[in-house]
Amino acid sequence: MKKTILMIGLGLIGGSLAKSLREPEENHIIGYDIDQKTLEFALMNSMIDESCANVTEAAQKADVIILGTPITETIEFLHQLEQIAFDHDVIVSDVSSVKKPVIDTANTLKNEHIQFVGGHPMAGSHKRGIKAAKGHLFENAIYVLSPSSNCTNAALNNLEKLLKGTKSRMIKLKAEEHDEMTGVISHFPHLIASALVQQAKKWEGTHAFIPQLAAGGFRDVTRIASSNPELWQDIFYHNKQKMVQMIDDWIDEMASLKQMLEHDSKSELTAYLKEAKDYRDGLGVKDKGAIPAFYDLYVDIRDQTGAIASVANLLAEEGISITNIRILEIREGITGVLRLSVSTKNEQFKSYQVLQRNGYELMLEE
Ligand SMILES: NC(=O)c1ccc[n+]([C@@H]2O[C@H](COP(=O)([O-])OP(=O)(O)OC[C@H]3O[C@@H](n4cnc5c(N)ncnc54)[C@H](O)[C@@H]3O)[C@@H](O)[C@H]2O)c1
Numbered sequence: 001m002k003k004t005i006l007m008i009g010l011g012l013i014g015g016s017l018a019k020s021l022r023e024p025e026e027n028h029i030i031g032y033d034i035d036q037k038t039l040e041f042a043l044m045n046s047m048i049d050e051s052c053a054n055v056t057e058a059a060q061k062a063d064v065i066i067l068g069t070p071i072t073e074t075i076e077f078l079h080q081l082e083q084i085a086f087d088h089d090v091i092v093s094d095v096s097s098v099k100k101p102v103i104d105t106a107n108t109l110k111n112e113h114i115q116f117v118g119g120h121p122m123a124g125s126h127k128r129g130i131k132a133a134k135g136h137l138f139e140n141a142i143y144v145l146s147p148s149s150n151c152t153n154a155a156l157n158n159l160e161k162l163l164k165g166t167k168s169r170m171i172k173l174k175a176e177e178h179d180e181m182t183g184v185i186s187h188f189p190h191l192i193a194s195a196l197v198q199q200a201k202k203w204e205g206t207h208a209f210i211p212q213l214a215a216g217g218f219r220d221v222t223r224i225a226s227s228n229p230e231l232w233q234d235i236f237y238h239n240k241q242k243m244v245q246m247i248d249d250w251i252d253e254m255a256s257l258k259q260m261l262e263h264d265s266k267s268e269l270t271a272y273l274k275e276a277k278d279y280r281d282g283l284g285v286k287d288k289g290a291i292p293a294f295y296d297l298y299v300d301i302r303d304q305t306g307a308i309a310s311v312a313n314l315l316a317e318e319g320i321s322i323t324n325i326r327i328l329e330i331r332e333g334i335t336g337v338l339r340l341s342v343s344t345k346n347e348q349f350k351s352y353q354v355l356q357r358n359g360y361e362l363m364l365e366e
């Protein structure tokens, strides 16, 4: 059934949600954003049906309200929504990367018309703002739902039904366990990525050539350090306790690595690296992890116009769809490596055969 959804905050995540929930045109989306240009962009690009200047009036028309704002603002909006005299029940959700402070606030709300279900789509990007929003951003991603203590099963089911439009995989988690897990797999890695960049920046004082040496490896592990600093400060602030605990764990981890190096413990270090490799390699395989299952091929290509299109065309002719594509270490005039991902082992093998037949040098990732 067609629902009226009020989307508050139309940036990367809010904008992507608006797009994916509006695309089947089953829902009527009212948009609100503090940034006028964002609202205009959303309207001009048909991401929302109407914009609003008054949250209270729009909220009273809504069946569902989704907060796509940074966490601190999301908590403020919950207090604002609490004051509204609704004449019907309304499902309120959010997209915050940290759940406990939001759920704790939702649990204190006295407004009986509000049914709060916390939400967190485990997909995103280092980009920010509505222009980076994509309707397919959440496809196959995990979407965590954390109901508040007073939320009914009916409200939870209705929100799940609505979010089916995102084509994500919904799971239910308690706020505390969510924050610990995302702390490990998302927030702490972000902190380390920024620290690695800071370390390289310091060393640049000694070796001015360092930035030119930054090839695939450094770029791979530090991409997320290019994210929005204000947003991530807010995430770290709200998940502070877990971050501090993980920094302590990390210091121990580094101390043990330091020992291995100082004592030339070669076999111990190899075993450590192998254990990490096996775990990392296995993350995609189960098809249930945070990293979707991909089967990769590495193709040597020349840096010339149309090189990527030729590879893509050969695969398209065989009906093979590429799920991800990335150029690694390409420098002008030198052979580059194209990393292609396909979604099944069979497609990986077929791609290998087709490209090899056409004279490409390539490697499979087992
Ligand atoms: N970036 C990611 O990868 C990612 C992934 C999942 C969840 N999240 C969560 O999504 C939320 C938004 O992140 P984003 O990446 O979309 O950020 P963003 O900066 O792209 O978008 C935030 C939007 O909120 C608007 N906004 C800010 N304060 C507002 C206010 N008081 N009233 C109305 N609008 C306001 C901004 O103008 C902007 O359009 C955060 O809570 C974040 O934790 C982010």
Ligand SMILES: O=C(O)C(=O)C[C@]1(C(=O)O)C=C[C@@H](O)C=C1
Pocket: 096, 097, 121, 122, 123, 124, 125, 126, 127, 185, 186, 187, 224
């Ligand atoms: O892909 C990225 O750039 C992200 O940082 C996305 C990412 C993540 O860590 O995976 C970041 C924060 C979110 O709350 C969810 C997803």
